Amino acid sequence: MSEFVKPKHQRLVLVLIAVVALIGAGLLAAWALRSQASYFYLPADIAADPPAPDRAVRLGGMVEGGSIKTAADGVTIQFVVGDGKARVPVSFKGIAPDLFQEGSGVVAEGKLGADGTFIADNLLAKHDEKYVPREMKDMTEAQARAAVAETQ
Amino acid sequence: MAPMHAFANPARFLRLARPLTAPLLIVGGLLVAASLWWGLVHAPAERLQGDSVRILFIHVPAAWLGMGGWTAIAVASFVELVWRHPLAGIGARAAAVPGAFFALLCLVTGSIWGRPAWGTWWVWDGRLTSMLVLFFLYLSYLALADAASKDGDGQSRIPAIFGLVGAVNIPIIHYSVLWWNSLHQPPSITLGKSEMAPEFLWTLLAATVGFSLLFGGVVLARMRMILADNQAEARLRRRAMEAADA
Structure with missing residues (x-):
């Protein structure tokens, strides 16, 4: 056995x-x-190893606060995408998605121009993992916790 | 292995499964209806996504159950290959249909959410692609298990091997948003930590429990159906033999 x-x-x-x-x-x-x-390059990747000027790439990162500017023609917007290590200026002509705003994530599809500006043909908004009700968006975390405790 | 082999006898399994099926479906259905009603009507709008956040209460349970269904197939396939447990293959076949349904539901609801939130219906990023692969794996598994069941007894080993191999995709789906830069956000809920406000979190958990109970009820009902099918086929075969003898 x-x-x-x-x-x-x-x-x-x-x-x-x-x-x-x-x-x-x-x-x-x-x-x-x-x-x-990986679906996109981070600004740090672009800074370390810039892609060829005519190659289509995606750039992803955070839209820096206060950086969105509308050009004189009214449809072109310029903003800066950063990841804490590097910053890339982006220019985009068209309609941006609803979730596109300063301080949140974005993925830009396009090409890196010769002057270092990223020319985007398309913008995708990237949502983060936080889910916060509209009424609580301006509260600090402690205020929000207190508000939640009150209603429970 | 004594407790597991107690269920090797289908009659004993059926004695437990028969009274369990209806309560699972009813309680699950009520819980899903209540949490979706709350989530679609009463939950607050999200700060950036607005009302489209409500699709979360279907999308996330569907994603978990789509992945959970294949995990169940993998465990059952393991039991089938090692212990040749007669109910394991049947259980795996029964879980494949609701699993495929939830994987598809996850893809469809995610696409509907992606249009307003991201600005696109579909992108080939790591999370979306690996989830689509899971749906195709389900379809292949269903075709394979169906073909194997027509070949008679003892042929469920091939789908079992496929079930184990396909399980490699499950951790890839989970880690896709952590390993690779992706458009899909990383998990909001990890063990003991949540980035989700409580009114979203509790509705989501209730919906998940409800959908899981429905999943369990459907699996039990389908296992009973496959057992009854096998029995009917065996009876037909016996009759044909008797007719041939006479």
């Missing part, structure tokens, strides 16, 4: 080895995709 391994246990070991190998393969593939699977 003791020199035979039960088929059930043999299967358990084989399947466990297969599962570990699978997870390892999946992690390796995900690791290899690290740079390619």
